[in-house]
Amino acid sequence: MTDAADLFDAHASRYEAERRRLIPPYDAFYSTAIAALGLSGRRLHRILDLGAGTGLVAQMVADEHPQANLTLLDAAPAMLAEARALLGERAEYITANLTSPLPDGPWDAVVSALAIHHLDDRDKSDLFCRIHAALAPGGIFVNAEQVAGPTALFDDAYALWHARRAQELGATDAQWGASQTRMRQDRTASVERHLAWLREAGFADADCLFKDHNFAVVAARRAG
Numbered sequence: 001m002t003d004a005a006d007l008f009d010a011h012a013s014r015y016e017a018e019r020r021r022l023i024p025p026y027d028a029f030y031s032t033a034i035a036a037l038g039l040s041g042r043r044l045h046r047i048l049d050l051g052a053g054t055g056l057v058a059q060m061v062a063d064e065h066p067q068a069n070l071t072l073l074d075a076a077p078a079m080l081a082e083a084r085a086l087l088g089e090r091a092e093y094i095t096a097n098l099t100s101p102l103p104d105g106p107w108d109a110v111v112s113a114l115a116i117h118h119l120d121d122r123d124k125s126d127l128f129c130r131i132h133a134a135l136a137p138g139g140i141f142v143n144a145e146q147v148a149g150p151t152a153l154f155d156d157a158y159a160l161w162h163a164r165r166a167q168e169l170g171a172t173d174a175q176w177g178a179s180q181t182r183m184r185q186d187r188t189a190s191v192e193r194h195l196a197w198l199r200e201a202g203f204a205d206a207d208c209l210f211k212d213h214n215f216a217v218v219a220a221r222r223a224g
Helices: 004-010 012-022 026-040 056-064 077-090 121-134 152-168 173-183 191-200
Strands: 046-050 069-074 091-095 107-113 135-146 205-212 215-221
Touching: 012 173, 026 056, 026 107, 026 135, 026 205, 026 215, 046 056, 046 121, 056 069, 056 077, 056 107, 069 077, 077 091, 107 121, 121 135, 121 191, 135 191, 152 173, 191 205, 191 215
Parallel strands: 046 069, 046 107, 069 091, 107 135
Antiparallel strands: 135 215, 205 215
16 A cells, blocks of 8 residues: 555645645635634643645744744655745654654743544554644644544545535645545544544643534643
8 A cells, every 4th residue: 555655755746735625614724623722721941743745834833933943854855845945944844653752841832733534543643642742731632634534424424524625725636536536545443533642642721623524623732
């Protein structure tokens, strides 16, 4: 089976242009994630972006927190090359999988967007534990994610909605087909399971801040 990093490497140069068509709640989804960093209640100095891709989220974070030092981690070198072209020396870049040891903390915030769902459930739970350990007291974790429904009924409804909305937003058959190929690597889980794993990892506060069908923003804060 093709590795997820290889699939994203192959689409790196055109990934951003297609994203608005393939993520129907694009503006609310990403703006909620960036705003959620404010739940830390303090100045953010070190921020880690996991599965950073082409640097879209990191750029939004940099705009809101210009004082922060950013580190972008992704398993796909071509995606990180796009991020470097966008952010230049504004950030540090690390090529690694999400199952690899995290860069040394403590981190004031960890963010991720549309990446962790490529892990199986055990690896998701393990990653949440490692993120909790890597955060400074009071640190915030924000995950803007593609999620499963609570039951098969909702999974089917979400899939139909996603295909219809992407088409309405202008996604071509080729773009939708390519996204379906990438989504074969997905191992989505429900919001309820994400919150349970975060609480088991030790997060004192965890909640879903945004959800539109299969797109959700979950935030968790390490106790101060």
